[in-house]
Amino acid sequence: CFKQKLTFIAAAKIASSFPPTRYAEIAFAGRSNVGKSSLINALTRQWGVARTSDKPGLTQAINFFSLGNELCLVDLPGYGFAFAKDHVREDWEELVKEYVASRSCLKRVCLLVDAKWGLRPKDQELIQLMESSRTRYQIILTKTDILPPLDLARRATQILQILKDHRSLIQPLIMVSSKNGAGLSNLRASLARVVSR
Numbered sequence: 001c002f003k004q005k006l007t008f009i010a011a012a013k014i015a016s017s018f019p020p021t022r023y024a025e026i027a028f029a030g031r032s033n034v035g036k037s038s039l040i041n042a043l044t045r046q047w048g049v050a051r052t053s054d055k056p057g058l059t060q061a062i063n064f065f066s067l068g069n070e071l072c073l074v075d076l077p078g079y080g081f082a083f084a085k086d087h088v089r090e091d092w093e094e095l096v097k098e099y100v101a102s103r104s105c106l107k108r109v110c111l112l113v114d115a116k117w118g119l120r121p122k123d124q125e126l127i128q129l130m131e132s133s134r135t136r137y138q139i140i141l142t143k144t145d146i147l148p149p150l151d152l153a154r155r156a157t158q159i160l161q162i163l164k165d166h167r168s169l170i171q172p173l174i175m176v177s178s179k180n181g182a183g184l185s186n187l188r189a190s191l192a193r194v195v196s197r
């Protein structure tokens, strides 16, 4: 299904502007600058639809994209953006939480974690929320090209150890690099199973 055309559907800054629930949804979440836009671009090979930026925190709305007529990819605003004003940051976080906890067509959240930094407190907050709302999620380790293989393996083990009793976590953890393409076909195959179910 990742060969289908990626089409922008809507940008929502409040829950009442979420589009109707027509397709199964897969959402992408993570801290600002984790490599989310780059990954959506690389996965769909449709550069430019989900724009990337070096400015953390630029993507402030929840962006919905349809992929053919079977799947909706959702780009959640990055959290943990240090320079945002407190009330702005809280608004984004509330919006993400509301989406994740209440969206009925949401099949899976891909929680992107920077291979260099591992899980941070804001990631853990979202994980707690997904656990309590029984939202299925998967950890995607990004920017794996910047770490030597041994450090990468240690990082993956560390994360799985921290999350070992988490019931909504889908295994295995997937390691990707949008830069060199590592792990992308693996991730595509894993997400395609959501559609074929």
Ligand code: GDP
Binding pocket: 031, 032, 033, 034, 035, 036, 037, 038, 039, 051, 052, 053, 054, 056, 057, 078, 142, 143, 144, 145, 146, 176, 177, 178, 179, 180
């Ligand atoms: P977003 O804020 O999560 O959407 O992150 P972006 O996709 O805009 O990427 C943030 C920064 O990380 C940019 O400077 C990207 O070039 C860089 N980046 C994204 N993916 C990778 C990757 O796989 N490897 C490396 N080395 N850098 C990446």
